[in-house]
Amino acid sequence: MNNQKRVQILERLRANNPHPETELHWSNPFELLIAVLLSAQATDVSVNKATARLYPVANTPEAMLALGVEGVKEYIKTIGLFNSKAENVIKTCRILVEKHGGEIPENREALEALPGVGRKTANVVLNTAFGWPTIAVDTHIFRVSNRTKFAMGKNVDEVEQKLLKVVPKEFKVDVHHWLILHGRYTCVARKPRCGSCMIEDLCEFKDKVYPAE
Structure with a gap:
């Protein structure tokens, strides 16, 4: 795919959704981090249902630590892998309190050092909470990028690097949201x-698919 066509695609996606946002519910960077951590191999809908009950009780690292692993499990047990996720949440909160004064670090290396937080999660937090031009590649973005030929790669890292290379600066902050929503619904x-x-x-x-006439 040539760059002219890529820009046309991005312009259409922007015109349709000028201010895209994540479908995860959050009101501060900590809530976003925990929601993304919980969303691995789970739907945003299921995470939002759980955090709607959890965050009124604990939406800071200190309050989450007070709940403890078993306490967190009670709120997130409807989400897949909730046992390991609850442990990672508590470990993460402990590090946030002890090393970062209870704040979410605006730093990739520090974020990726948190239990359960990989490159994709760090990208989401840096992009969505702090406005960095990072591109988190999940299964939807990987599929859309390869299927459309917009940015092809054999794995998520290759697709991320290709996207960072071919997406013009003016679109970089929002392209993650446009592609994930396009993959989720279209x-x-x-x-x-x-x-x-x-x-x-x-x-x-x-191999485009069209409904029968």
Whole structure:
């Protein structure tokens, strides 16, 4: 795919959604970090249901620590992998309190040192909470980038590096949200909704799917 076509795609996605946001519910960087940590192999909907009960009780590292592992489990047991996630939440909160004064560090290395936080989670926090031009590549973004030929790669790291290279600066802060939403609702995994896709004519996917007349 050439750069002219990429810019056209990004302009359409921006026109449709000028101020995209994550579908995870959060009101401070700590809430965002915990929500993203909980969202691994889980839906945003399931995470939001759990945090709607959890955050009124504990939305700071100190309050979360007071709950303890078992206390956190009670609020997140409807989410997959809740046992290990509860342990990571408490370990993370302890480090935040002891090393960062209870604040979320605006620093990739410090974020990735937190239990359960990898590059993707750090990218989401840096982008969404702090406005960094980072691009977190999940399964949706990986699929959309490869399927459309927008930014092809064999793994998430390759796609991330390609996106960082080909996406113009003016789109970098928002492209993560546009692509994830496009993959979640239009360019879905099993049967992409090509007939209702706003970038269908620019997409280079060869096996497009259209509803029967």
